[in-house]
Amino acid sequence: MSFDFIKSCIFEFMSYFVPQKVKYKIEGKCLKCGKCCRQIRCFGLRNNTELKFMQFILPHYKRFFITGKDNEGNFILSCKYLTDDGKCSVYNIRPKVCRNYPAKSISFNAQMIDGCGFNIVKKEFKDYL
Ligand code: SF4
Numbered sequence: 674m675s676f677d678f679i680k681s682c683i684f685e686f687m688s689y690f691v692p693q694k695v696k697y698k699i700e701g702k703c704l705k706c707g708k709c710c711r712q713i714r715c716f717g718l719r720n721n722t723e724l725k726f727m728q729f730i731l732p733h734y735k736r737f738f739i740t741g742k743d744n745e746g747n748f749i750l751s752c753k754y755l756t757d758d759g760k761c762s763v764y765n766i767r768p769k770v771c772r773n774y775p776a777k778s779i780s781f782n783a784q785m786i787d788g789c790g791f792n793i794v795k796k797e798f799k800d801y802l
């Protein structure tokens with residue numbers, strides 16, 4: 674397992690239990706296009722062993738399957754519960770990670786998918802003064 678993968682596991686784990694440090698302002702609204710369920714970027718997740726490990730420690734990952742890789746070799750996943758018209762077929766029982774998307778604060782650099790109705794406005798140092 675790579676260092677990046679171990680790091681991403683720790684961040685994922687921490688996100689459930691500690692106040693997160695990096696905060697963003699989210700603007701805009703959801704266009705209900707379903708792209709975020711079809712193009713799930715997983716930082717540091719780069720091979721099948723790592724995906725199986727994530728599915729073991731976080732069972733909600735079992736709904737995701739591999740559709741490709743980004744330029745850095747990280748898996749791009751899609752969800753088996755997404756319908757052809759871009760809707761969630763388990764909307765009322767979707768996991769917390771889906772309910773909270775887009776998160777207002779995360780451990781990684783935030784970036785929205787091209788065409789998403791939301792924008793991320795990063796807080797500058799002066800915003801904290
Ligand atoms: S990609 Fe953005 S606009 Fe499309 S469904 Fe996801 S959150 Fe909504």
Ligand code: SF4
Binds near residue numbers: 760764
């Ligand atoms: S469970 Fe629903 S909201 Fe979550 S990724 Fe799958 S289709 Fe999207």
